[in-house]
Every structure is written in structure tokens, then in C-alpha cells.
Amino acid sequence: MDSVTVVVIGGGATGTGILRDLSMRGVKTLLIERGDLASDASGRFHGLLHSGARYAVTDPRSAKECIEENAILRRIGKHCVEKTEGFFVRLEGDGEDYEGQWVAGCAAARIHAKRVDLKEARRLEPHLSRRAVSVFRVPDSAIDGFRLCWQNVASARRYGGEVRTYTEATGIERAGDRVVGVTVCDTLTGAVDSIGCDHVVNAAGSWVGRVASWAGIEVDVKPDRGVLIAFNHRFTNRVINRLRPPANGDIFVPHGPITVLGTTSSPVASADDNVPHVEEVLELLHNGTELFEDLPKYRILRAYAGARPLYSPGEGRAASRDFTILDHSTDGLRGLTSAAGGKLTSYRLMAEKTADVVCRELGVKAACRTAAEPMVEDPPRRLVTRARPFFPPYGLDLAASRLGAAFGPVVQGLQMHPEERRLICECEMVTLAEVESAAREPTTFNLGDIRRRTRMGMGTCQGAFCSLRAVGALVSHDLVADKDGKALIRDFLETRWKGIRPVLWGDQIREAEFQREVYAATLNLDGTAQR
């Protein structure tokens, strides 16, 4: 049995943020996550680093929090934030009154909202609806949740923080009114273990209630399901928000080469079901088409769903996006803190407040430093220049920012072994060296893990080419446990399929036919063997 000071349950933005914060304060912390990092809400979200403008009217406190955290994250999270800025666009027929309230709300929260001349707006975003009547510019940005979690961990590791993925907490061990450990289960092998600790932080997102219930404590986190659509192209360079009271399908966020439209909002009993439905997709498309008239012509890559961990009495959108830190010593149990609710934009603040509580209990005096220090260093200029010839156009900048500390070794590999330069994923420009680097991470077990670290398989062909290549290369380098690689390929294609199935028309049905021609007709991955 291992033993640490604090165990954090949950490897989303909140959990990894707490891991980083505590580690930076010198607290020996281990994070456990039942799947891969960012495999839930923090990877199944919209990717909008809110300026707060969205909440300017409905939730002024959130708005203020957002703009403050937004500024901090742009600074410390340079490599996971794309400073796109955002537009708020009022269309013909959208209430003018709301615009007035919104402008006032922004001003009150100190969110810089500046009116943009319509002609200028169209020049900047030529695909935007002709029905736009007012446009404002706000400091919205795009943020990559996978990278955010990874970079939090990378930073935490420098301070001694540790992570175990595919490790599920199954119980809280107590001695009297004190927490003494967590029971865990290896979700890949089923092996059960326990980890001793002085304090447990419950950062299980939508499952916070479930974890707390093991200690006999009720925390009423209400999962709120949201569906998003990823499009094949970046048809907007800015975050586009509809300037009206928040509703379904009125935000577009560009991420690298793609654009994400979202979202819906519906309270659900369980956050475990993350398969999107056709009806949800159609609703989003319907609403989104008001902002981008050509939307039906744009190719959808896939749809995905996540659950917001809402914590408050109300339901759905009316509920606050705010967070609450619950020190359960008030419930009679010492050594358990739950971080409930929140949104990704304010994850750092939420982590800070949680760590404050934990440190107070542990008697640690160190103050929070997460806002002061960048999560990962910029790669040295000279290294970037040296690396340029090894990457395809655009590949270098993508790799430099997603690799963090691994960039140096990857470049080294590319320089010494030219065959490592081959693109395993031609849609997202991911080289073999990067795939191998991700595969060597002790927390990597399958192609999905590699995907979340590299974006492999997230582009146009949705895994049609890269899954064979990645597995082939990994098998050759003995980097996978699977004995013949087939299961890895199949599992990867099946998880991609979950998101394609609800958008199975237009070009995606063509791509699906093509994928099956490759993996079923040519490679017979589906059929039983002879004899």
C-alpha cells in the first residue's frame, strides 16, 4: 500500500488544477483518475475560455470571476489557450433591450466589450450571417482541455506531484472521524488496492455526489448534459456568441483547424451516458444556422456529449455555473474536501480555494502560486528553428505547443531518425515521434490516450489511416501490451464511431463507407477467422 499526504480523485481540470496547486505548495499529492486525464467534462466541453460576457446579464459574479481567470490563463497557459477573441452578434429579430443590459453588465464586470463596425466584422468573419445587426468584440479565447490537464500535470510533476490513470476510487477508508485512505481499482486489470493518505480531495466532477456518498455525505451535484458538434473546418477565426439570453446552439468556438458548435442543456440522472443523439445534433444545427447561413454545407466531423457538474438548487441553465468548496469536517468527517460545480474557465480559482481548505487542515502555510508561474516553459527559440525542417507546414507550431517539455526529446528523435518524421496522422499533422513520445508516457494504454495528447485521429478521416499506422509503429517498437494490436485498432475506431453515428449523412456517411471498405473489406478486422 502506497501512502501520500493527499489523494485527489478525478483527473479533469479541477483535479489536475488541485494537484498542481498542492504540489506547488509542497504537499505530497497523488491524483487518481478512473479513465484517462480529461476524458470527461474537461475533454467533452466547448473549449471556450470565457471572457465572462456570456454571464454578464444572468450571473454577474461568474462574469467577474471569468474575466479575472481569463486574464490569468492567457498568461500561465499560453500553450493551451488560443487567443482568438470573441464576437457577440445580435441578429435581426433578437431583442434590442437585451443588448443594452448586456453592455451594462459587461461594463459592471469590467469586461471590455467594444462595438465593431458591421463592415469590419464581415471582413474579419466573412462567413457570418448577413442578418447581423450589432457586433461586439470581447476577450473570449479558445482553450484546449486535454492540453490544459496535461500541462497542469506536467507542472505538478516538477514539484513532485504524481498521477495514476485508469485507477478508480471505489471507497473512502476512515478511522473514526478521520479519512485514512482510498480504496482503488485498476480499471484495466481489475486489481484492487488501497492508498493511505491524510486527506482526500473529491474532484470527481459530475460524480462528486457519488464519491461523497461513500462517506455517507450527500452532495447534490446535478449533471447537466450538453452536446457539441465538431466541424471539419475553421470557418470562423473568433469565438462567435449570439447576443441574446443564453440558449442552445448559439456559440461557435474555433480550435486549430476545426470549429465547435454548442451546446444543449438538459438535466440528466446520470452523467455516464455520453452518446449524442441525432435530435440533439439537429437542434444545434438548426440554431447554429442562424449565425452561419452556410452551416448545412459544412462538413461535420462528429458530435460529442458531456455533463456539466452543476451544483446548486436550480436545474439546467438557471443553475449557477459557480463552484462551491465543501469542507466535510462540518459533516463530521475530517480529511475530505469536495470541489463541486464550477466551469473550466474558473478551474484554477476553484483549485486554489480547495487547496486553501486542504492546507488549512494540514497546517500547511504556503500560499498559492499557480497564478504566477506558467504551466510549461516556452520551447527555446533555437530549438524551434532547428526543428522546422522536420515538420510539415504548420506541424511545427502545433507540436511545439502541445508537447511542452517533451518537445526537446521529440525534436532530437526527429533529427536523428528521419523516418520518425513520417506523419502518422495526416489530418492533424502528427509525426511518429510524437506518437511514440505519447506512447512512452506511463499513463498511456491505448490509442485514445495518444489521441488526447496529440490530436491524432481527430481530423477529417477520423482514424481511418492513423489507427493502423500508430498500432503498427507501436507494435514494432514494443510500446503496446496488446498482443497483436487488432483490439487497439478496433477500440479506437469504435470510439470514433460513437461520435460519427449521430451525424451519419453527407460526407460522414461517405467517410464511414470508406472506413469500412478499408478495415472490413480490405483488412477483415470484423470477420471471424478461417476454420
Place this chain on the structure above:
Amino acid sequence: MSACDVVVIGGGLSGLVAAAAAAERDKKVVLIAKGVGAIAVGSGSIDVLGYEAGGKPVARPLAEMGKLPSNHPYARAGKQATAKAFEFFLDLCEKGGFPYSGSADVARWVPTAIGTLKPTCFLPRSMDPAPLEAAKAAVVVGFRGLKDYYPELIIRGLMQVPAYPKRFRTVIVDPEMAGRDVNALDIARWLDTESGRHACIEQMLTGIAPGNVVLVPPVLGTVPNYGVLEEFEKATTCKFIEITGMPPAITGLRLYDLLVSEIKKRGVRIVEHATVTRAVVDNGRCTAVVTHGVDRERTHPARSFILATGGFYSGGLEAGVGSAREPVFGLPVKVPESQSDWSNAFLLSGGAQPFARFGLDVDARLRPTDGSGKAVFENVYAVGRTLSGFDDAFEKSGNGVAVVTGYRAGTLVA
């Protein structure tokens, strides 16, 4: 455009075979194609029927076709035409200097790039797997940098095949290619050159011995002949077997090139890069089809029309939300009412995918029918993947259906 007997719409395998069969009967044929068909990047093995509906392997494809439902394309074409079609196909390849071998009577299992075996029937000689079954050991040749073939992956899979050797060795050949990534086509082009062949043989000889069975990616030249194969066999006295794999799988490209030149020889006129957008119809007959090239419409009159436009991949079928259509003639394509019934929860579910079976219903003369089973046009025939009632990827029958229905239509047209 000048009038002709037959317009074939589509330049995939089914269209090419249909054009060849019609031209063989001295019809004046025009073949119109928007782009190349699946065969140009596919593996070129002619799968006939690998699995029955329940997922059980089919040992004797031709014999077991009798059990297929009546709406299956093979059933529509009929047993006699099916057998004749394969004869015709073999003859075409023979005449083109690239003879295929095999028969539809027995399934043959070929090794793939992920180390599985795939049931098929007709193969170029370079893909014949027989020597592997007889061997005690085999060698897998890889090429440095080649990104779609990994010997280790292939070996791990093949080791599990009971009838196969248990000992495999790897030989890596370095084609010394700089610049962009290496695919099978690059290697095949390298082996098209004499210096490439020599360098490759020399390197292989360091790891193979006379009499070895040698598995290689599909790289034995781009040209539809056995020149490279024979030179390799002669220089090494080994048996070579090309493995099927990812696009671009050069084995299909060879067959494509062969068929194109064969139909040209038979006087078929080919119109490339033109999309047929609609038909001119008169009283239950189609009198002409209209293409849209880069600029404007053009009319192509003919006496008969063969629709060989493929499935969703090639645009022979198009799907919107909850509906699918055939874009040239506007023929009906039946689909389940609810979009969620279009597909299975798993992509590779081990069963047929509903959407893969979408397509055109036809009568016994391969003419698309309306809801009541009546031919919509008396002189329009549909062939290949555009037909309904089969999931070629699941049952492993894509190229087989294309050959059989293409041939059949070619013999039916007036």
C-alpha cells in the same frame, strides 16, 4: 455528343466491366466518369462471398450463392451469368497481359497488413497465398519509412493462424528515400526502375534464402504485368506474396490501369472528369444523360444506360438527414424512418450495417424498380455498389458483385 449504343455512367470496376462486356458485343460505348472508382486505390482482389449473413465463413462461394435472398445482386444476376462473368473477367485480364487466378468455387484466404486473413476468390498471381500454407517458415519484407506496413504487426497476427508457419523473420529494405513520407506507391515506382529492383534484390538477399516464402507489401511495380515478380523470383528463387493493405494499394491500381486500356482497345470512348447530373426521359425510356463538366451541361444520347456510380463513397448515393437519394435519375432509395436505425452501435459489429445495404432495388434484368417492383425505365440498368441488398464490406463481396453485375448489364443492353 455523338450518339452511341450505351452510355456507362461511372468508371469504377463495375462500369469498366460493363463497358468491356458491351463493347465485346460490338456496341458503341461511351463511359463517363466523375473521378476514379474504388478499384484505383483498393486492393484489387476480387472478393466474391466471404461470409454469410450470420457471420459464418463461406467455403464454397458459388455453391452457397443459392442461399442468398432474392434481392441480393448475385441472385438478381443469376447463377449462370455469375459464372460467365468471372470467366469473362479472367479472360480480360489474360488478354491484358496480367492474368488473374482463382475460382468462385472455393474461398482463398489472403494475409493483410494487420495480420488477419481475408476471404477472397480471384487474385493476381503475385497475391496467391498458397505457398504460405505449405511453408514451415516465412520472411516478411518491410521497407524503411513505409508507413502503412509494419512487419511486426503482420507477423503477430499471422502467427496465430493455425495453418501458417510459426516462424517468421523480418528483412528491412532501405529504399533510401528522402523528402516526403513513403507509401506503397513510392516503393512500387522505385521497383519500376531497374536500379530500384537491383538494389532491393541485393538487400533482400542478405536476409532470405533460396526457397523461402517472402511476404511483401503490394509494391511489385505499378504496371499490370508480372515483370517485377518474375525478376524477383528468378533472382532469389523465392516465392513472393503481396499483402493487401491500405489505400493506395497498388494491386488495385494495376487492375484499374489494365481494364482502362482493355476497354480503350475495344473502342470504348472515355469521358473523364464529367459528372452526370440528370437524365432526359421520354415515356418510360431514358433518351440521354446530361453531364456537367467544368463549365456547362452537355447531352449524351444513347439507346441504353448503365448506372455504375457506386455507393456513398463515390456519390452514386447521397444521404441527407433521414433520407437518401440517387442523384442522377432520382431513383428511390429506401431507408429506415429513424436515423438511429441506419447503423449499428458498433462500426465493425460483425453484422451487416443497414446503411451499407442502402441502394437501388432492381429487377431480374438489373433495371431499377419503383416501390411496386416495376422497372422505372426500360433501358436503364444499375450495377455495382449502387445496388441495394448487400453489405460488401461485411460479407466481402464488393468487387465480385461489381464484376458480376457489370458483366450482366453489359450483356443485356440493346
Place this chain on the structure above:
Amino acid sequence: MKGYLYDSDRCMACTSCTVVCPVAAATREFLGPKMVGPALSRFRRPALAPDLAADLCSNCKNCDISCPSGVPISTLNMLSKAEYYRHHRHRLRDWVLSHGQLMGNLATPFVPLSNLAIANPISRTMLGAFGFAGRMPLPAYVRKTFRKQFRALRQQSFPQKVVFFPGCYIDFYDPGVGLDFVAVMQANEYEVVVPRGLGCCGTPMVANGFPGAAERAVRRNVRALQEWTDAGVPVVACCTSCSLTLKQEQQELFDVPGAAELAARVYDATEFLLELRDRGKLKTDLKQLSGRYLYHAPCHLRDQGIGRPGFEMLGSLPGLEISDADAGCCGLSGSYGFKGDRYEVAQAVGDALFKKVRASGADAVISECGTCRHQITVATGAKTLHPISVMRRAFE
């Protein structure tokens, strides 16, 4: 042009285009059409700096011909090249090669002096320094341009008119083809019109990344032809790159009013004649010909979706023996093969064709495209002809 964003969305990564790209076959420095076109286009909008991955693309359009998805790959390539050169300077060589009309206007008054300048070893070396392929002679300027000769020609007047679009190649290098066209049309009771104000079609400017100049050329041509297209008169070109540009490229790349109306009237010369023949409007008492010819289909003809009308026409002329070389791209692709750093690529691309030509023992190689003919002649020494020149012999 408006559609390019979603047109590149249609790509399935099937690799069909990669298989047919002659430049990718010839050089490993070129990433191939799928990568350079649709794949990279996904990254071009977010990117701060444009890329030059398309620089090696010759705009031959074989990729477009093969694509099962209708992705306008070559157009994406040309757009990205244009974007690059909006931010970067061109080489002088590319300017010269893409402004053939201006160069022609400057050079023809001084023929044969200007040709000497191009052909003599010293200036060839100097041209090499500018980035021209020393081993690839530029075609020689003629003393009298087609238009000059045409103006001097006395045509018989007929009620049926056809507009002829000469383009640079015929105007400055190969006026004979234009005259042959006029003769064929006259024999079939058509009067040929060459409106004032026509110039270069713009394609060399597009291929070399001068979109601004190309657009100006397009506007000027559309204006010059408007009166005729309004009247429904067909516009015919003997150069396949010109006809392709007038039909397609100028519409895909620019937003010029009247371009679509013009495109609807444009014909390649052989296409026009074949259509007349099929409508029974050509003379049928043809002269008996003789000779064995090899036919090469220019890529820019194949792209037009009209088959091989020249080959078909010739095949039906009495006494002629003609076979299709069927050997792919010649490699020159307009101005491409004239560039020093492209020469090797261009020669490698054309190699299969050259071999076919040498082995054929044909009396001449027939091809619609002037630069294809130039490339074939320089590489193989074979005599080359435009189909219209052969037809003239049958009709006159």
C-alpha cells in the same frame, strides 16, 4: 470561388489524387495533392503565415480528374500559392514566364534578334541565372504574330460567325495553328472573328502566383468578348489551357461578372468541330489523307470533361492511322518545365510519354496543346502538329 471552403470539406483522404499526380511521382519534395490541397487547407485559416507547399504543383489538374469527391484540388493549390505571394516577392523568372503577352509584345518587333538572345549559349546561361532551365529552350518568337497575319487575311464572309481566342502561344509562337483554324472554319462556311482587346487568358499568371495580374487579364477578356457572347456566338480556342481557363479557372478563382456567361459559350476547337460534325454541319467530302500519327491528350483537355474530341475527329478522317499514346502528362505544364529548378521534374514527368513517342515511329505526334508539342519536340525531336492542322488538309 465562394465554395472552396466546403469543397475541400468533401475530401475523404482516399489517396486517388496522390496516385495520379505526375509531380508527386517525379519528385519526393512535393507532398502530393491531398496533403497540399485539402489537408493543409484546414490549417491555412488559423495560420499566421501562408505556406509554399503548393509551389511545386504544376496545375496540371490530374488530381481533379481523379478525385471521386469533386474537390477542386488544383484550385486550392493555386489559391494558396497566390496567398503566399501576396506576402512574398516573386522571382524575376516567374514574372517573365507568366507575362508572356507583354514579353511577346516587347520581343516580336526585334525578331530574330530576340530569339538569338534566347537561343545563344551566353544568354541561355544568363537566363539560367534568372532561374530558367538552361537545357529547356524557350519557344522562338515569330516575326509576325497571329493577329498581325490574321488582320492581313482576306476571309470570305458568312452569316455564321465564330470568335477565335488566340492566346499567347498561338499569337507569338505558333500562328500557323490559328491560320489552320481559320481555314477549316472557312471551308465549313464560318467566318472567324478575333475581337480587339483579347490578351493572355491568365493561366500562366495563376500558375506562377500572380492572381492580381490574372484577374486583370480575365476582366479584360470577358469585356472584350461580351458583345459576342451576348449575341450567342461561340468562342473557340486552339490552346487547351486557354479554353480551360475561360471555361473554368477564371470562374473558380475570381468573381468576375460575365465569366459564367462566357464559360457557357467556350469551346476547345476540336470539341467545336466534333459537335458540328455530330449535328451534320461539317463538310463531308473530305480529302483522302495518309500518315501514321501518335496522339497525346493534354491534361488540360482531359480535365474539361469532354473526352478526346480531337482524337475522335482524326480517327474518322479518311486514310489516317492514329493511336492514343495514353502516357500521361508531358511534364511541361505551361511554364513549369521552363524553370531551372523544375526542369528535372518536368523531364521525369514526361519520360513515359517520350519513350512512347520514340518507340512509336509515327510520322508526327498530334496534340492540342502548344506547350505539350514544344516539350515533345524538344525531348524527342519528333515532329508535332495540332489536330486542326491535320484537319485543314482534309477540309481544303
